[in-house]
Amino acid sequence: MKKFLVTLFVAALAVTGAFAQGKVGEALAQADAEIAKAAEQFPKGTWIDSKWDALWVFGVNNTITLKDAKTGEVIYNFTPSTRKNFKIDVSENGLVISFRCEDTKRTYKFTKPVTLDTSITMDIDYDLEPNHYTVNMPFKN
Known part of the structure; x- marks a missing residue:
C-alpha cells in the first residue's frame, strides 16, 4: 500500500510539474509574440x-x-x-x-x-x- 501511495504522490507531482511547465511555456510564447508585434510597429x-x-x-x-x-x-x-x-x-x-x-x-x-x-x-x-x-x-x- 505504501508503494502505491508513493507512486500516486510522485505521479501527482509529475502532472503538477508538467502543468506548471506548460503555463510557463505559454507565458514565454506570449512574451515572444508581443515582442514580435512591437517589432512590426517599429x-x-x-x-x-x-x-x-x-x-x-x-x-x-x-x-x-x-x-x-x-x-x-x-x-x-x-x-x-x-x-x-x-x-x-x-x-x-x-x-x-x-x-x-x-x-x-x-x-x-x-x-x-x-x-x-x-x-x-x-x-x-x-x-x-x-x-x-x-x-x-x-x-x-
Missing part, C-alpha cells in the same frame, strides 16, 4: 544624422538603408545576410533594434523612446576605435 521612415550628412531609412520587414543625405546615394544596405545578432526588444527606454555588421566592423543600436517625440537615438560602437558614437536623429519623413 517606426518606418527616414531619420537624419546631421553630423555625418547621413539618412537612415527604416522600411518594412526591418530593412535598414544608410544613404548620403545630399545625393541620396545608398552607402550601405543592412540586409539579413549582413546583420548578425539582430534583435528587437522592448526596454524601459523604448523600442530597441540592435545588430552587428561585420562588413562595417560596427555594432548598432537604435532606440525609439516611448514619448511623442519622433526622434530616434542611434548608438554605434566601432571595433577599430574605442569611442562610442551616440546621436539623437530627428525624423525627416
